[in-house]
Amino acid sequence: MTVGIPEALAAGEAVRGATSPNPPVGCAIVGPGGEVIATGGTSPAGGPHAEINALRAAGDRARGATAVVTLEPCNHTGRTGPCSHALAEAGIRKVVYLTADPNPQAAGGADYLRSHGVEVTFAPTRVDALQPWLASVRHGRVSVTAKFAATVDGFTAAVDGTSQWITGSAAREHVHEDRALRDAILVGTGTAIADNPSLTARYPDGTLRERQPRRVVVGKRKVPEGNLTRLGFEQYPTPQEALDTLWEQGARDVLVEGGAGLLTSVVELGVVDRIQAYVAPLLLGGGRPVVQRALAGTLADARRYTLGGVRTLGDDVLIELER
Ligand SMILES: NC(=O)c1ccc[n+]([C@@H]2O[C@H](COP(=O)([O-])OP(=O)(O)OC[C@H]3O[C@@H](n4cnc5c(N)ncnc54)[C@H](OP(=O)(O)O)[C@@H]3O)[C@@H](O)[C@H]2O)c1
Structure with a gap:
């Protein structure tokens, strides 16, 4: 399994039940040597998303690192700014995401990152913590x-x-x-x-x-x-x-x-x-x-x-x- 996936999954599990209406997402920042530098989970509604929490915890070490995220980074400005922009600005070299964002308003993060020179990989993985949220978005x-x-x-x-x-x-x-x-x-x-x-x-x-x-x-x-x-x-x-x-x-x-x-x-x-x-x-x-x-x-x-x-x-x- 790609380095960072278990840590990102665990970070998402840890915030389950505390993020609605936002999804319980997890993010792990992995250094060039394959070491997990930092993790983050979604804060309660209105607070920072998982990527922002992980980037803050990583500080300068995010530059040149890989971000593993359980859901495609959002590309829209809601109560917080787009995570795709924050990842690119922090100097993240590569993003691996495990689930595509089914929400048309928020999707497009992967495209934004690619157009800003970030390597993006979709690694389809079942994320248990996201299943109820995904079903709720699908069915309204x-x-x-x-x-x-x-x-x-x-x-x-x-x-x-x-x-x-x-x-x-x-x-x-x-x-x-x-x-x-x-x-x-x-x-x-x-x-x-x-x-x-x-x-x-x-x-x-x-x-x-x-x-x-x-x-x-x-x-x-x-x-x-x-x-x-x-x-x-x-x-x-x-x-x-x-x-x-x-x-x-x-x-x-x-x-x-x-x-x-x-x-x-x-x-x-x-x-x-x-x-x-x-x-x-x-x-x-x-x-x-x-x-x-x-x-x-x-x-x-x-x-x-x-x-x-x-x-x-x-x-x-x-x-x-x-x-
Ligand atoms: N083993 C288990 O996992 C488990 C779990 C829970 C309960 N139980 C047992 O189950 C028994 C209770 O079950 P129950 O079937 O009698 O009661 P229930 O399902 O807890 O409650 C039924 C009530 O829900 C309301 N309701 C349900 N569908 C509705 C609808 N479509 N529209 C409007 N109201 C609706 C109605 O309330 P009103 O009549 O007030 O309008 C109905 O009388 C107890 O013996 C309990 O110990 C077992």
């Missing part, structure tokens, strides 16, 4: 990941409604890590009322992580006093209204945590870009299914996703699916 809406914990026979709660806990501690810990990377978490009123969840991102000792997503409840029913009401939450009468408001307010990456009623609605809206299924080694034989209504009358019409990854978390398995 927030990117939705649907998450659920299910028994191996497909139930998310028992006949009596109990669902805590289907999965073990390793899977639940992963959920908390994941929440901290998102702009918002959505649950239906059914879950807010039945489970009285806190919807916070916590460490195993129960303390709050540094980054907390917005907590959003969907539905018209009133949520009684509890964790959510104590911590504060937003409520919207329909999923569409919630997703539209979040998009307008700059969110790009949201996690829908159920229950079946809300999950079914977002699948039917056609906005689910990723599925995270935490599958536990349990059989219930009955209870609440993952999806509440039939989505297809025949197998050929089933919603098809591709396998994005499988990992073991304690006794459970996380299956990641992508559109």
Whole structure:
């Protein structure tokens, strides 16, 4: 792998959840001898982009160096100046970018750099941190990941409604890590009322992580006093209204945590870009299914996703699916 790619990917991962509506980009500045001089990630909206942070950290050593960037450097002036200009002015000799910018307003950075004597290489690489942002730009809406914990026979709660806990501690810990990377978490009123969840991102000792997503409840029913009401939450009468408001307010990456009623609605809206299924080694034989209504009358019409990854978390398995 090209020197600087793992460092640029790590710098982008490190700012996930803190940059929307901007993408979580990472940049590594690599010296002529192949040594990584500096790295940078995108600052929160309104702040410098990854390239600028990396250039600042590199100082004079940027002259003659290579910049590895997870996304094509932007070429437009928004709240900050174009990164393509800053890279050329800093004397960067070569730019390697891993993803083309799908945003027509910002694209053109590679062309600008070439026309200013900078060697530019496109090295197509999957950048996990950018996937939700890329989907949001492509579709002009927030990117939705649907998450659920299910028994191996497909139930998310028992006949009596109990669902805590289907999965073990390793899977639940992963959920908390994941929440901290998102702009918002959505649950239906059914879950807010039945489970009285806190919807916070916590460490195993129960303390709050540094980054907390917005907590959003969907539905018209009133949520009684509890964790959510104590911590504060937003409520919207329909999923569409919630997703539209979040998009307008700059969110790009949201996690829908159920229950079946809300999950079914977002699948039917056609906005689910990723599925995270935490599958536990349990059989219930009955209870609440993952999806509440039939989505297809025949197998050929089933919603098809591709396998994005499988990992073991304690006794459970996380299956990641992508559109
Ligand atoms: N295993 C898991 O991963 C998991 C995760 C979460 C929950 N659960 C379990 O699931 C159960 C709750 O699930 P649930 O299906 O009853 O509730 P839910 O999905 O949390 O909430 C359903 C409510 O969401 C609102 N809603 C959904 N779609 C809508 C639409 N298209 N338009 C307007 N409003 C819409 C409605 O609220 P109003 O009726 O208020 O208008 C609806 O009653 C609990 O037993 C919980 O423990 C399991």
